[in-house]
Amino acid sequence: MFKLFDFSLKISGFPIDEARLEFDNILEIPEASYESYILGKRKQIVDFHLKNNPFYSQLASGKTSDQWDALPVLTKKELQQPLDLRLSQGFTAKNVFVNKTSGSSGDPFIFAKDNYSHAMTWASNMYRFGWYGIDFNSSYQARFYGIPLDFIGNKKERLKDFLSHRFRFPIFDLSDPILEKFLGHFKRKKFDYINGYTSSIVLFAKYLERKNIILKDICPTLKVCIVTSEMLFEKDKALMEKQFGVPIVNEYGASELDLIAFENQKGEWQVNAETLFIEILDDAGQPVPHGTQGRVVITSLYNKAHPFIRYDIGDVGILDPKSTFKKPILKQLTGRTNDVAVLPSGKKSPGLTFYYVTKSIIEDDGNVKEFIIRQTKIDSFEIEYVSDVELTLEQIAKIEDAISLYLEPNLKFTFIRKTSLARTNRGKLKQFQSLIKS
Template identity: 60%
Template sequence: MNLFDLSLKFNGFPIEKAKTALKAIQNEKEFTSYIETKKQDIVSYHLKYNPFYKTFAKNADTLDWNSIPVMTKRDLQQPLMNRLSEGFSKKNVYINKTSGSSGDPFIFAKDRFCHALTWAGFIDRYGWFDLDFNTSKQARFYGFPLNTKGYYKERFKDFLSNRYRFSVFDLSDAQFEKNLVKFKSTKFDYINGYTSSIVQFAKFLQLKNIVLKNVCPTLKACIVTSEMLFEDDKKLLETYLGIHIINEYGAAELGLIAFQNKNGEWMVNNDDLFVEILDENNHVLPYGEEGRVVITSLYNKAHPFIRYDLGDIGKLSKNSTANKPILETLIGRTNDIVVLPSGNKAAGLTFYYVTKTVIEDGGNVKEFIIEQLKIDTFKISYTSREELSREKIKDINKAIETYLEPGLSIHFERKEALERSNRGKLKQFKSYL
């Protein structure tokens, strides 16, 4: 039984219509013209039917894309009813809220066809790896609401989506032993979830010298999302899960943004989204240059996401084309920037990556996070089997001095567990400046 498709239909989301539309989009012969037309159409629609957008983009010219203003999350932090287009209400749209990982959470809406098209995109991409939302069994490493109503709602959604949820709040060896038993007794087709939690499970498998594919032969792939996937972590996952590792990039308010194919290319979703990389002055950067990820939702008529600054930093590959945009790197969030005493800046994950490379040589440290307390003061909190030695701390300080700058004060604190969000995500760098 196609429970997933049926649940979408039952809730008013026309999934069959969306699947048909997606095929038509992907068969467009003049794809560049299609994108340009859809960009103009969505701007024209909201200028005509959305009072909020009329005011926000009062100087916009639908024929001049550079005249279309860039919107940020803070622009949208006002009551949802103020932002809905004419003909839409809370009763006939899909409503959700952003995760708040950028520090600027807000409630948003999508019209029902747009939401169905989002799911059609996910279904299509998962099909690249012979995964079916209706029939493939998912091992899910995600958080869940701690309140009773939210908890049972998520569990019901898990049932409809043919998935079993593993806790990301308990990453102990004892819990991982229980996870392993579940994998032995269940014919899972794929793993999906937060990168950090799945990496911790892989480290447990490494200690046990177990390849998960040998325990659960039906496994085909692992899809990691919501957090950065580093190359050495990917190799660890490939080795001890024994399956394809797929990097997924998405956002609640937009849906699927990029998905890795079998060649390892991070394919940008240009079916229902238009993705740009902009500099600080909102100028479009050429392929291969790093900047702000700005996205237009081409089909959301209920709520405008037009030249929407997602809050991420990344770059498109030089091999990209309008028909085939490829995301080369995703650096991190714009609010995850390290500001140094010299005035220099660095991506927070650069700091994290440098430290990670040194710390993990011996495999002692399980996880760590970095916090910038003052402009010259950082704290590294970590979990480990043993406390870091003086030599290891010295090596980390030396690496930080080499890759960032000298004179920084680094404090280390060993903890039993690291603080996660209420959904189970691990924020790897945080600045208090």
């Protein structure tokens, strides 16, 4: 069979065959030797950038690869300068893969990967999706993502969809008539898997629940649903499993890096330890013990074009105590460092705590389709929601009581009913947002 996806990577300059061979060799490294592999690759990539990347060499300020804990922790703000100032010698914007982060962290920037590093990213993706019988060359994807609305950007994305064997469901309008059209495609097309933003796929599952439809009954080829980019709550996961009739897999990644963690068949969030090295650090930049919450800091072991060494991705997480060098397990991802609510008492709480407490009440009767929470002042919040009918005073009081109990009393809430919620230009729904300057 002609492998169109592999061919599209090769003609774009990404040596997927070589990368897949190296990736397979990494998988064969035994547990006992894996720490040596990681430490060796870590040293190699730091030494390369100290020698060939003036931007990183200046940041390192005389530190060497043997002083790992003293190396600087890179932030997104430090990377918000012209790309050509950050590229290693021998690399230009014309001979690397260039892209832009989504900006969901509030700090978007342009980044680069050398072609071999980008091929390793695809080898990593292929391996993990393969756990669930998905082959990018032959499996047909139902893609729940945004899409550029300008003519050229739209056509480019459609071409990529064709080469990647996927059909895109644009997610800027998720009203019932549009979801009915989505359902029609599942009746006609032999999709192997669903992939896309969590909130949009949850909305589709809720629509199927109202219609009393199990998706696999009308699309028997469907094998798995893989959600990404937004928090997946257990209640939503259970709903999707029921309405889709297939396993729901949670993916955690970053466009500038790779897949960071991918749910394995045991339900563990297995960290990518083949192309990345992941640390959990405290606010002072020191490693914390497994089982302790801290900042997620990642080193890309193969990217020579651009340094992502001890790169603070902006997330807060916990590694499972049973993690090893070969098989780290992400026990919990608790949110983004910039999605923290600072309350009048001085208490700091992850914004998703508000979202989770509210969610446990607001969606009980199926009236509310989706909602977002926005902190406007230190004691004031707006909750925008989409629903069939307006929330009652009794429901609002119940939400306020729950937040008083779980967080603190005397907070003020404004409830705003909308016909749809604003998403980013890529289609993400930012579930909690603080407008308070830290």
